[in-house]
Amino acid sequence: MSPAASAFLDMLAAERGAAANTLAAYRRDLEGAEEAIGDLAAASRANIAKLAGIWSDLAPSSVARKASALRQFFGFAVDEGWRDDDPSGALPQPQARRPLPKILSHNHVDALFERAEEEAASGKPTAIRQLALIELLYGSGLRASELVSLPLSAVPRDAPLLTVMGKGGQARMVPVSERAREALDQWLSVRPSEPASGFLFPSRGKAGHLTRVRLFQMLKDLAARAGIDPAGVSPHVLRHAFATHLLEGGADLRVLQTLLGHADIATTQIYTHVDAARLVALVNERHPLARRGASD
Known part of the structure; x- marks a missing residue:
């Protein structure tokens, strides 16, 4: 592994408090990419673009995870002055759809x-x-x-x-x-x-x-x-039920993020899909056009 990639992992551990499993996953992704195209801090956009073909047999969710690790590395490399450009645009962007969580009624x-x-x-x-x-x-x-x-x-x-x-x-x-x-x-x-x-x-x-x-x-x-x-x-299903039923009761998404301990609000937003029926009913009942249509 290149010195730049090692420094990136050290930053994740020291500044972000990344868990051991998270660090191990990032290490595998960075090592795999460097085995394929060489030192990431010096890799050209053309070589980075080749990763799409190298990863073509992987599931979209795996490609998305690897690409996310590299995007974070490139952002770190730019901040540290190791690269003048951020070549993240050359990475594949699969549309990995996250499955909806199971919940209990x-x-x-x-x-x-x-x-x-x-x-x-x-x-x-x-x-x-x-x-x-x-x-x-x-x-x-x-x-x-x-x-x-x-x-x-x-x-x-x-x-x-x-x-x-x-x-x-x-x-x-x-x-x-x-x-x-x-x-x-x-x-x-x-x-x-x-x-x-x-x-x-x-x-x-x-x-x-x-x-x-x-x-x-x-x-x-x-x-x-x-x-x-x-x-x-x-x-985990009971944890999902906790989140979904709170959202049904009107809980704020940011509050829910804090209660669940999610680092990223995007992780919490999946519960808005589970609660789609309540959101549709809310629009039908509260939107000004809904009231206008009822009175016409």
Whole structure:
């Protein structure tokens, strides 16, 4: 890898706090491009344009990711004075369509919680833990990895907010509903103290935390018991439901971006497609021409 590409990765780690997986992906993309056309800091536009042919067998989403990595590198190279031009225009621009997220209907969410509440009423610690987990997934929109790794210290004492460490080591505050707070209090009253663990949801027999795989299995099993197809239920689906249902309720997109911990508003904007029916109804009801047509 060229010194310029290495310096770019160092910048991502130091200034943007990029996660290890993100840095590894950028490294692969930069190394692959330099193997094909040489030092990117000195590559001509003609050579950069050849990447379209080299990447022709890849999926549009893969090409888009690689091109994005190189665009960011070229912007960095111009800022550093290594290039006089930004040759990003020579990169391919595939129309990669991002799939819409799966979501749960309000009825399915209600059924899931009714079953979880019934089971928690038994007083079994595992059932109480299960209720606390889904309350935080749906009530606060946490990622599975964020949820299972929550430390005990993240639980709010007075303020109804939870401190979450998200992607790239970025901390954010998310609200905790009264329902979730009650479920958490109930869980803390039965949470095992052995083995000693600093995690809110410790694993059995170890000092670590509940795994994402186990969380995934728990939700699938709960969905089956609630009469819902398990194939359509996962921690990420509950996170999507949180976002979509908030948007339906009138939440601002920027607020939603903050709650979800998205670095780019474009990631959050996908939920506007899911909520298209509400937007159409809003135009039909509120647009001045709609009122004019009704009165004619």
